[in-house]
Amino acid sequence: MEEMNVRKIKDYIVYTEGLEKTYKDNGLEVKAVRGIDLRLKSGEFTAVVGPSGSGKTTLLNIISGLDTATRGEVWLKGRLLSKMKKRELADFRRDNIGFIFQAYNLIPVLRVEENVEYIMLLQGVNKLERHKRVLEILDEVGLQGMGNRLPPKLSGGQQQRVAIARAMVSRPALILADEPTANLDSKTGGALLDMMKELNRKTGMTFLFSTHDNIVVERARRVITLQDGKILKDEVKER
Amino acid sequence: MVLLKIAFRNIFRQRRRTLFTALSMFGGFILAAFFIGWADGTYNGIIDMFTRNRLGHIQIHEKDYLDRPSLYKTINDMSVINRTLEEVSGVESWTPRLYTAGLASLDDKTAGVQILGIDPVRENKTTSFNKKIIEGRAFSSASAAEVILGKGLAEILKAGVEDEIVVISQAADGSIANDIYRLIGITESGDEMTDRTAFYLPLEEAQKFLVLEGRVHEVAVTINNLNDVERIHRIIEEKLDNPRLSVEPWQEFARSFYMAMKADKEGMWIMLVVIIIIVAVGVLNTVLMSVLERQREYGVLRAVGTKPSQVIRIVLLEITFLALFCIVAGAIAGLLINTYFASHGLSLSNPITYGGIEIRAMRSEINTRSFFIPALIVLLSAGFVSLFPALKAARTDPARSMRFH
Structure with a gap:
């Protein structure tokens, strides 16, 4: 029976069971996530939607290992996060998860190319390979010829493209994107989402968004709605 | 990177x-x-x-002289020391000295003194002795029967240039050493204590007076750079290689300073x-x-x-x-x-x-x-x-x- 469970977990990129997260805020207990069972298969393009305070961000933080659950477990690529030591978890996250943030969060003193290759440097990828992959990904996100620029010199849309390139360049299994379009106008946001969807199709990487932007919802193949820390709806759109 | x-x-x-x-x-x-x-x-x-004014940067004595000074603890062969100091680079100058205690008197005034036998030429070169003479003149030669007094001592004895001072001490052969010297100069070293007892004689005259011909108690050495004291002190010690002699840097012989x-x-x-x-x-x-x-x-x-x-x-x-x-x-x-x-x-x-x-x-x-x-x-x-x-x-x-x- 246990062996069957292990096999079942290994079928998923993300497998959570009974996730709960309770914060203490001014002495009061706040339940941000209440018993979430989430399963994502490889190559999914999924949006988690819900009003502010519904637990979207907390859920993404727990899935990525940036935060810990009060109760329940997370398996990523079949590995149980709670069993990992801090350093091991940091390495695992570096090699398997790409992050895209609402505020881009690029390193302002590093040029576009350097920002994109940063994770590969930490991974110890050789220089030739890094250079090749940086050029390829910048080409794919439409930033060819902009590698030498510093992030503050770029528009919001361009910065988010750099962030996408940075998240994808090391070919992680999972991309977590938290409100990636929130700081962009609808046209730019739409174009970026189309680009990510195309990259998802080409690379087979799994995308998990947290959003309340329709631009994302419209393009997601699966939409999970959260309310008060619980899954209210889980819809898979027909292709 | x-x-x-x-x-x-x-x-x-x-x-x-x-x-x-x-x-x-x-x-x-x-x-x-x-x-x-x-x-x-x-x-x-x-x-x-x-150190340049009086003591020198390095001193050479017979072993234990500094701890227990004695008339009999003398350096007997200056020729080896002269040769050695000439060879050591960084040595600026050196001067031999003879010390003993005595009693000086002029008319009805008497005072305890420290008799210092100095080589007039070397002392002047090493500690600019002549520049400290405030009255009178410098020694005419190393064997002249002349004395230079410290300012304070001259005041105690109420002595003036050209006065004749009588001095008594004990000679190395056990006899009573006594003589009369003409006062040719008064000196001011800057140290009041020294000036109240200083009774300078030319070295050869002092050696004769104390029956210590050819012998000295101390050699004061000055060097070009104060920061080289340790190094040069070690070199002199190694070159002399004489267990009867002790070579001290100023930090040892002027410990309280x-x-x-x-x-x-x-x-x-x-x-x-x-x-x-x-x-x-x-x-x-x-x-x-x-x-x-x-x-x-x-x-x-x-x-x-x-x-x-x-x-x-x-x-x-x-x-x-x-x-x-x-x-x-x-x-x-x-x-x-x-x-x-x-x-x-x-x-x-x-x-x-x-x-x-x-x-x-x-x-x-x-x-x-x-x-x-x-x-x-x-x-x-x-x-x-x-x-x-x-x-x-x-x-x-x-x-x-x-x-x-």
């Missing part, structure tokens, strides 16, 4: 803040460099004057601690501010897999780059300042008297420690106080710092 890049480029992000941090390090370096150069220059000046100087010099560290605090507060303030400001950035770095130790390295490298720049700039500025004060000095309207020595100007000194110590102060204090902000940066909780928003 990328960590170096981040650290280096971070320096130029908040230029005003960087400038304040740099100023506290640069200012601290210059203050420390100047203060050490100044203290070393002043103290070495006093020590050099004190050395201890007083050392204690005074220790006071310099209090000033250096104040400088360390200035640098530390300046650096801690600005580094902590920038770490707090960049919390989100460190959060991102941690989220994408940067190790805590790498984050610490970024913060420490940034401050190290800045410290190195300030050290180089401070060394140039400190060198210029110390060079100016080493050559021009600071004239004192009221000369200071220290141990009988009058100092008319205070001068700085250029030496390696006046750059080495400030460099260490800046680097270590900046590095040490940056550890706390660096640890704070390394402990950034990615989720909390970014809140995913």
Whole structure:
């Protein structure tokens, strides 16, 4: 029976069971996530939607290992996060998860190319390979010829493209994107989402968004709605 | 390499803040460099004057003479010492001396004296003896029956130039040594105690008087550079290689003066601690501010897999780059300042008297420690106080710092 469970977990990129997260805020207990069972298969393009305070961000933080659950477990690529030591978890996250943030969060003193290759440097990828992959990904996100620029010199849309390139360049299994379009106008946001969807199709990487932007919802193949820390709806759109 | 890049480029992000941090390090370096150069220059000046004036930088005696002086503990062969000192480079000059106690009298005045037999030519070359004669003249030869008295002793005996002074002592052969000498000069060494007992005779005359022909009690040596005392003292000792002789640096034969100087010099560290605090507060303030400001950035770095130790390295490298720049700039500025004060000095309207020595100007000194110590102060204090902000940066909780928003 246990062996069957292990096999079942290994079928998923993300497998959570009974996730709960309770914060203490001014002495009061706040339940941000209440018993979430989430399963994502490889190559999914999924949006988690819900009003502010519904637990979207907390859920993404727990899935990525940036935060810990009060109760329940997370398996990523079949590995149980709670069993990992801090350093091991940091390495695992570096090699398997790409992050895209609402505020881009690029390193302002590093040029576009350097920002994109940063994770590969930490991974110890050789220089030739890094250079090749940086050029390829910048080409794919439409930033060819902009590698030498510093992030503050770029528009919001361009910065988010750099962030996408940075998240994808090391070919992680999972991309977590938290409100990636929130700081962009609808046209730019739409174009970026189309680009990510195309990259998802080409690379087979799994995308998990947290959003309340329709631009994302419209393009997601699966939409999970959260309310008060619980899954209210889980819809898979027909292709 | 990328960590170096981040650290280096971070320096130029908040230029005003960087400038304040740099100023506290640069200012601290210059203050420390100047203060050490100044203290070393002043103290070495006093020590050099004190030793050159009377004692010499190095002395040679028969073994145990310093601990238990005796008329009979003499250096019997000056020719070996003369040859050795001629060979040692860095030796400026030397002079042999003979010492004993006696009783001097003029008319109805009598006083206990210290009889000093000196070689007029060598003593003048080594300690500028003739310049201290305030009345009368110098010895005419090493064998003349002449005496020069210290100013205080001349006053006690109410003696004037051309008076005849009677002196009694004990000779080395056990007989009573007594003679009459014509007073040809009065000297003022700057040390009142010495001047109240000093009874100078030409060396050969003193040797004859004490029946110690060809023998001396002490050889005082001066060297070109005070900082070479230890080295030259060792060389002389090795070259003489005589267990009956002892060669001492000034720190040993003028121990109480050395201890007083050392204690005074220790006071310099209090000033250096104040400088360390200035640098530390300046650096801690600005580094902590920038770490707090960049919390989100460190959060991102941690989220994408940067190790805590790498984050610490970024913060420490940034401050190290800045410290190195300030050290180089401070060394140039400190060198210029110390060079100016080493050559021009600071004239004192009221000369200071220290141990009988009058100092008319205070001068700085250029030496390696006046750059080495400030460099260490800046680097270590900046590095040490940056550890706390660096640890704070390394402990950034990615989720909390970014809140995913």
